[in-house]
């Protein structure tokens with residue numbers, strides 16, 4: 001029996017088989033095989049979700065052998081890509097065609113299908129999550145047939161499949177809206193939390209991308225502003241590389257190992273980390289600039305809140321950390337995203353902010369995350385599907401205006417519940 005583990009080590013599962021189909025026919029045949037044998041099947045992307053979305057004791061399917069660009073429609077600025085393609089590879093292939101995705105998250109190791117299936121997002125109030133870049137997709141449904149859907153064809157299935165948690169079928173290809181390749185000027189600035197809260201609306205409005213990482217027990221944040229530029233891209237500056245590897249990863253790792261050993265020192269460790277934050281800037285092709293290197297492993301909870309609740313929620317988080325003296329030194333990440341009309345998107349029908357809390361791998365996180373989740377709940381928070389949370393279907397349903405529409409699409413695409421698992425039943429119901 002194979003043992004499968006996700007990136008953070010929060011999920012271990014023992015699938016009875018892992019299969020790597022390499023053609024559409026093989027994918028469809030696998031679904032037929034499971035259907036005939038009355039088995040269940042889950043699809044895995046890059047395994048970067050913290051929640052047990054891909055855990056199964058039955059068949060696990062990876063599209064690692066089903067990757068690459070299928071076609072480009074230059075007239076309509078779209079690109080169709082096989083579902084197992086990693087975001088980093090996709091960026092490089094698009095760039096060769098002088099194209100780019102309009103926005104990305106802070107990691108590029110995910111598969112395109114895995115990323116959209118949980119509503120993976122970046123930051124910038126002009127943009128929705130990566131799922132909103134999808135204008136059509138193709139999936140193999142529960143009866144083994146290929147279903148095509150888009151904004152104009154099978155629209156109700158499309159709105160469900162844009163964030164489908166792997167519960168509707170195996171996505172085999174994704175057509176994305178793309179832009180002519182562009183460059184971004186990224187400025188990393190040491191700022192105060194009070195400054196960011198005071199100037200929040202201006203920072204969000206006046207920058208293509210704005211986000212910040214706030215260090216607990218301090219008023220210090222690392223703010224990132226990224227905007228379009230015509231300036232020549234500089235070779236990745238030594239300072240940025242040093243910042244990313246030595247400070248953001250190396251120093252963070254050292255502080256984290258120390259803090260895991262001496263958790264009572266959290267407050268001092270946070271303050272020391274804050275001292276390391278400094279200014280830097282870079283000009284780069286877009287596909288190379290969004291993702292950061294993440295060598296230090298952690299656990300994470302991230303919630304989507306209505307944008308207007310941001311400041312109140314942050315102040316409450318600050319008060320809770322000080323009151324409860326949580327042993328945490330990892331930053332709190334704050335991002336801002338446009339609303340969308342996708343059934344299970346956390347940003348469905350509301351302008352959104354995302355607040356993420358992290359804990360170094362191996363340090364106790366449950367008490368801290370539970371307190372944060374209680375605050376997120378107060379503000380009608382919807383969990384990131386791929387990050388730790390404790391919400392279950394009955395609680396989640398009232399939070400999503402199109403929950404029942406999603407379930408209708410699920411019933412249509414997978415009436416036999418081939419694509420289910422105990423965890424999927426917990427979050428989506430039977």
Ligand SMILES: Cc1cc2nc3c(=O)[nH]c(=O)nc-3n(C[C@H](O)[C@H](O)[C@H](O)COP(=O)(O)OP(=O)(O)OC[C@H]3O[C@@H](n4cnc5c(N)ncnc54)[C@H](O)[C@@H]3O)c2cc1C
Pocket residue numbers: 007008042043044045046047048049050053054063083084104105106107109110111112113114115116117118119120121122164165166167169170171172294384385386387
């Ligand atoms: C270091 C790190 C950085 C991250 N950064 C961000 C970020 O900046 N923004 C953000 O929003 N999230 C972020 N995440 C979360 C991550 O983007 C999501 O959890 C994402 O879904 C992971 O993609 P994956 O390819 O690893 O998919 P997996 O985690 O393997 O799977 C996720 C879901 O997709 C489904 N799936 C995968 N492939 C298919 C397919 N072909 N057909 C149907 N369903 C499929 C799976 O069944 C599962 O339900 C980060 C996670 C980590 C560990």
